[in-house]
Amino acid sequence: MSLSDRLTGVIPPLCTPLTPDGEVDTASLIRLVDHLTGAGVDGLFVLGSTSEAAFLTDRMRRTVTETVTAHVGGAVPVLAGAIDMTTPRVLDHARTALKAGADGIVATAPFYTRTHPAEIDRHFRLLAQETGAPVLAYDLPVAVHTKLSPDTVLALAADGVLAGIKDSSGDHDGLRQVIMARVPRFSVLTGSELLVDAALMMGADGVVPGFGNVDPAGYVRIVRYCAAGDWAAARAEQERLCSAFSIVHEGSPTRMGRGSAAIGAFKQALRLLGVIDHATTAEPQIPLSEAETDRVATHLTAAGLLR
Amino acid sequence: MSLSDRLTGVIPPLCTPLTPDGEVDTASLIRLVDHLTGAGVDGLFVLGSTSEAAFLTDRMRRTVTETVTAHVGGAVPVLAGAIDMTTPRVLDHARTALKAGADGIVATAPFYTRTHPAEIDRHFRLLAQETGAPVLAYDLPVAVHTKLSPDTVLALAADGVLAGIKDSSGDHDGLRQVIMARVPRFSVLTGSELLVDAALMMGADGVVPGFGNVDPAGYVRIVRYCAAGDWAAARAEQERLCSAFSIVHEGSPTRMGRGSAAIGAFKQALRLLGVIDHATTAEPQIPLSEAETDRVATHLTAAGLLR
């Protein structure tokens, strides 16, 4: 299993462009892939939370994976989320994604159900065993409402069950504990897109930044600065990205959820940058207003992304 | 839409019997239906949380609904859970269930995602509009991690969007508020199986008791006592059921999740009572041990259910 050797650097979780009637916009999706690979990213992650995987039907999910793997043609690894509640349902998604050409699977602990750590352990072991593919754990307590404990993750890593982890928990104590174990052939990726310099300084292998859809080049630069030991430059670049990231706060919290505001802003930004055709988000998410979209544009201009 | 007129009384959420290799055991499922209808229940609810809906693949879900509706033949209404993360995915399940003969759909607010109340409102309106079928809201914060506010529910009820609510939130202040609004053609069902006498006293229309799989006759008796104004008898019967319900605490919390312990106990009880053939639960749930199962049997004997 050579995937984990390659899982370093910037691996953005792709937005899923939609047509106005809610179908996958494959032409825009292909342009988004080119936008990212052209900036030098090291891998692609489809069907994650930023991809609105929770909102896509099975049919749409398959279309996304097939479109991306076909277009990428192996140039960079493609990871696919298999986001569902429990082992049997996750396995169905995982098999579909692997058949569609994904190089590895990203799965959370069970959710909706109340699961014991021993059952979470069993879940990941069954996923690895039944698929025979590289499996990355996705730690996203804001969605899953369970935190993967470092002990659970490291036991699975040591046994070769997991090829890596995408840590979007915000728990940097735990992230450090996982990094310090230095498990061979195990990739530690952070999903904390505002703290990439800090995570790389601690020894993380890479980053899965939602905002990397909008500014992939910025994240590629941070990784390069860190590799060169230029921490001041890394920090300055990260701070620039933090400021630009404010686009996610423009969608009003009195009208829409925080997920809708973030994904809506990413999609409006990609539309403004000419990468995708429509900023449509899936139901029942409420879209950004025109005024909110204008403020997204202002941020992009300030960050030097839009003229 | 005449369903809500009939949604009163005892409507148990059916366990889903599985074969040892994890497939739906349709013969046992049919015997379970007979066990419940024979005890005089007023409706059936398939594919809820007690049904392990979160663990069943799409194929298995369809089998369950088809098996039950075919066997029931309209004798009592059959509600089907459409348990998934967001509107587009819930709609897929809802359409399948309605095609398979379900009389109405039970759906939660979106989960996994972070949703605004306005988006929850939109979610239920889209479900009702797109399916044209009776939709019940399922309030289960322990799984969904959102509480449906009485204001949201009552607005949807007043507009005819919802045919009822299954309230498993444990928030009896909120339940009372919904009851006190006395919305016509709107069923208020409690999922609090240990507080049925109290809920009916407050004016609830019925109950969806997981433990009703094991002792449907007990719940039917409570409803009759309450209807007759014999609150002392209702309380005594409820207290007997509360004691018997202790079977859910036998699965050790050091080894398994609370959901696994409850569903494992229900299934072992149904097996001991001769209703289903196997107590198999879906992956990655950890099953009850032999000693734990023996203690389940002891409770059933004490409750007069097993000789």
Added chain:
Amino acid sequence: MSLSDRLTGVIPPLCTPLTPDGEVDTASLIRLVDHLTGAGVDGLFVLGSTSEAAFLTDRMRRTVTETVTAHVGGAVPVLAGAIDMTTPRVLDHARTALKAGADGIVATAPFYTRTHPAEIDRHFRLLAQETGAPVLAYDLPVAVHTKLSPDTVLALAADGVLAGIKDSSGDHDGLRQVIMARVPRFSVLTGSELLVDAALMMGADGVVPGFGNVDPAGYVRIVRYCAAGDWAAARAEQERLCSAFSIVHEGSPTRMGRGSAAIGAFKQALRLLGVIDHATTAEPQIPLSEAETDRVATHLTAAGLLR
């Protein structure tokens, strides 16, 4: 210890009237005591959450207890909250309250700290042992962020450590479990002021209703109806009180906390009823506006409390 024999019926948690400059308004406090005992309540609870105990300095707390016990003169039992973070600090408050004439102490589990159930158990045992006075456990997870488990409570009750519990947890399954244990000389009091009929039907001994400051006679009536087995009358009276209780929602959630809104509304109501002189609440709570106060008055009129 004869206190628990008398701890039944209606035991309101007294508001603490304040002067405009934030001192205890003892004249108003005495009128409030008369308002309550005149309506036939069975006991008084000072320095609880509704009393703004969390906001009162030690000096003010002592004034409250001394004023109330001196005025009541043993006519009904007076319980005093000893609200603080841990055993040594709670003990200081408990000793002061007992010296000031309180008949028993009400204490929560430790808060601010992260405490193990064994430490909670030890906490209550030390309180009972060191004070030699009746101790009631106060279960208020919304403030304490720990739920007292029925097992912990029942073990302490069986050992004679606790004289009772004030259950404001909203967990009616747990309340029922505690009631069903039928521990002698142990009072089960509910703090759920909107569900008194249901709690009494299940067998609770009494109620500690914050809204009982405003309408003590209503709660006294519910208790009488329940004792007489007239559940329909109890429910009707409870529903009337639920409607009147809406005063707590008038303080805007965009401007103030839910506690400030509730206590502010109780105090404005008491002022409008002529019981206390000022509706002042303690810092840093934000007071109700004039328009919000007008709507409080409207509710009171609708409930037949204000002409």
Added chain:
Amino acid sequence: MSLSDRLTGVIPPLCTPLTPDGEVDTASLIRLVDHLTGAGVDGLFVLGSTSEAAFLTDRMRRTVTETVTAHVGGAVPVLAGAIDMTTPRVLDHARTALKAGADGIVATAPFYTRTHPAEIDRHFRLLAQETGAPVLAYDLPVAVHTKLSPDTVLALAADGVLAGIKDSSGDHDGLRQVIMARVPRFSVLTGSELLVDAALMMGADGVVPGFGNVDPAGYVRIVRYCAAGDWAAARAEQERLCSAFSIVHEGSPTRMGRGSAAIGAFKQALRLLGVIDHATTAEPQIPLSEAETDRVATHLTAAGLLR
């Protein structure tokens, strides 16, 4: 008010040594002060969470502050926690601490009560106004159950209300936002003792490390390495401290709270190092067993702290 100019570097939250009967052990406390200042720390913080402030009576709190300020004699600034539920009670503690010689006050948002952001804002403004002393906000959601939002903190900082923040929230996105605002005369201190290198790299002014009681020299070294731009050395020193910090996990979670385990381990370590005489912790905390204490010693030896 020049305090904030000096609030940089290492400012440990002092443990409070206790005699076996639970009184403040002032001789040990003085030795602890010497242990810390001898290692070159930049300030001292008494009566924080690590100090068991939540467990100390008012009398004991005063003894602590007086003992430390008298012994330090102004050599380094001494901050004092004023830990209580609301403004009036916090003000009482603040006045006592300032009278006892503290250079500044550290206060949390209100707790136990449910407070609105506008009330939190009001709370800190009243504290600053009434005391006239430097006030630092203490962000500790694990205890307070409210997160101080960066927007709230920055508004108070910009208005000169706050002299700084001790951020123990674990929210490094928020920490970064506060740092990036670069408010003059406002100290940003992290309480995340396992991430000091990362926090300093991002621009934090200093650290308040509980484990700094045990190994103050280690934290002083990290600060020096970071100031010199030697991030590799800083990271290596931090990783050594992370390993040694494992002492906090030796107290069994089946027997005691996580706070008790951490503070018990710190105190056992200080006793083993000969700094304090007794490892006594306050009631109702459960102490470490002998076997657990032996494992604490093993960690200390491995970290080169104990021979």
